[in-house]
Amino acid sequence: MDTTGTLDEALQRLHGSGPERLGRLTNHAPMAVEALAARGQARAVHPWLDLYARKLEEFPSGVEPVTAANWRLALGDPRRAADWIAFFGREIAERPWRDVLAQWWPRLLPGMYGGSTHPVIRVGHAVRTLLNGESTGPRLTELAHGLGYWAARHRPVTDIALLPGADSATDALDAVPPIAAREGGFPARLAHVRRLPEWAAAVTEPDVAHRRLTELVRAATHRYATHGHGEETMLVHAATAPNAVLRTLPALPHALWVPSLHAAWTASAAVTAMYAPDAPVAYTPPGTLIPEEVVERALAHGDEHVIKLTDTALDVGDERALAAALRAIDLSEPLR
Template structure:
C-alpha cells in the first residue's frame, strides 16, 4: 500500500504542469485537492490512476510564468493585487520567495487574516486548496519542495481570486446556526428569477442578507464547524433541483477549515468562522430560492435506505469526479467526529446526482 506522503508527492509532481484553472468556464484546478483527499481516505494506491484520468477529462489552462512584481512585505504592493487573477503568477512567485525565508506555519499565520475576508475566492476553492496543502505539510516532518510549492500555489490562487462579500459577519447574535438558516429569506432582490452568478453579484441587495451576518451566536469553533457541516449536508440533501456541485462547498469549505484551525492562533478562529458563515449565507441566497425540505432533512436522512458509510467511502474513492472524492472525505471525517445521518445521506445523494464521468463546476467568479 502506498503511503499518504508518497501518494501526495507523486500526485503533485504529475499535476505540476497544469494551470490554476481549466476549460472555457475557468473552472478551478481540483487535481491537488482531490488527490490529497483520496490519499487521506487511505486509497493512496488509487491516486496515480485517478490523476491520469483527471488530466484527460478537461484541458487545463497553461500555468502562468512566475514573475517578480508583488512585494509581500509592502502592503501598498500586495493589497492592490488582491483579486487580480492576471497576476496569479506574481502571487505564486512572491509566496515561493516568502516560504524560502520562513517556516510555512509563519507564512500561514501572517496571511490567513489578510485572506479570510475573501473566503469566497474561487467559490471557496482558494481556502479549500490551502487547507489540503496544510494537511499535507502538517503530516510530514520535513515537507518536500513539491509540497511547499503547492502551498504557495494554494495561497496564490486564494489571493488572485480574492472575492470579498459586502458587509462583515460577526458571531454575536442570539440564533443557532439552524435557526439563522431557517430565518433567511430566499428570494431575489426584485422577486424575479435570476441565474446564480447574477444573484451572487447582487448579494448585498437580498432582503435579510445583512441582518443574517450578525445572527449566529458565538460558540466553540470546533462545535460550530460540526453544526455547519451537518446543516449544509441537510441543505444539499434537500435541494435535488439545484445543480449538484455548488452546495457541496457548504460542507467541504468548513470541513477544510477545520484542518487549518490547529495551526492558527486562537484569536483567528472566531473571525474565520464568521467569514465562513457569510459565505454560507451567500451560497444559500445565490443557489436556492426556497427552503424545500431543509426543515425535514435530518428526519429524511434517518428514514432513507442509505448504504453503510464504509460502502459509501469505497464508492467515493472509486468515483472519477473530483467533487465526489472531496465530499466523500469531508463527510467521512465529519461523521467520525459527530455521527449524523445527514452526512451519509447527502454523500449518497451526491454520488447519485453527479455522474461518474464528472460534471463541470461553477465558474470561479
C-alpha cells in the first residue's frame, strides 16, 4: 500500500466533491486513486486526478440530519447523501470503524444494487486501505463517504425467482437468462431482472462462502475477456462489485459472510442479465505481458473502469484475468 501520503492527499482533495455528478453518474475518483496507490502508482495519482477533475461536482447540501431515530426514513433517498455522509462521519469518529461497519453492513447489504453497485465498490476500496495501512483521518472519512453514498442510493432487489443452479460460478453465469428489455440505464434494466440461477442459495458456512465468493470474482473477471463487448463499462461491475464484498469480508464478523455471498451473487448475476452480449468472442491471451505492464497500460488509458477492473484482475492473478483487463482497455474510451 501507499506509504508516501499521496493517497491521503488525494482523498482530502476529493472529499470536497460529491459522490455523484449530473444527478446520477458516480464519482469514481476515490476508487480509482485507491486502486492506483495499491498497485504502486502513487506518483500518477495527482496527474490522473487533474484529468478527471472536470467530472467532479461540489459536495451537495444537506437536507436534515440523519439520526439513530430517523435513519429508516432517509434510507434510499439520494437527496440525503450529504446527511448520510455526515451521519457516518460522526459514527466513525465516536466508535471503531469495524464496529460501525459490522452494524451497518447487514442493513445496507440488501440495497447494494443502487447506484449501479458503485457504493459498495467504494466501500470495498476504503476497507482495503484501512485493513492494509494506518487508519488515518482521510481514510476513515473515505469510509464514511462510501457508507453514506450507499445508504443514500440503497435499492433492494426483491421477488427474484430462483432457477436451477450450476456447480461452478462460470456455469452459473453462463446460465443467467438475459432480460428481454435492453433499453434504458441500470435502474430501468434492473426492474426487469426477475429470474436468476440459485448458485449460492444453499451455502450456509462462512468458509464456504469465502471460497465461493473468490470463485465468483474469478469467473466474472474471466468472463469479461470474452463477453465484455456486451457493454464495456457496465459489465465491469459483474466482477468489481463481488470483489468489493470479498475485500470487506476480513473486516466483518463471520456471521455476515454467507449473506454477503448471496447479495454479491445476485448483483453479479443481475449485471450479467442486463448487459450480456448475444454471443461471446474468441479468447485472446495476454501474451508475455506481466501484471505491472498491464497496470501501466491501464494507467496510460486512464478510464476509471479500466483501472478498477485491472485492479480486480490483479487480485485474481492469472492469465485470463490479465486478458480481461486488456480487453477492457481495447473496448473502452480513454480518459482525455
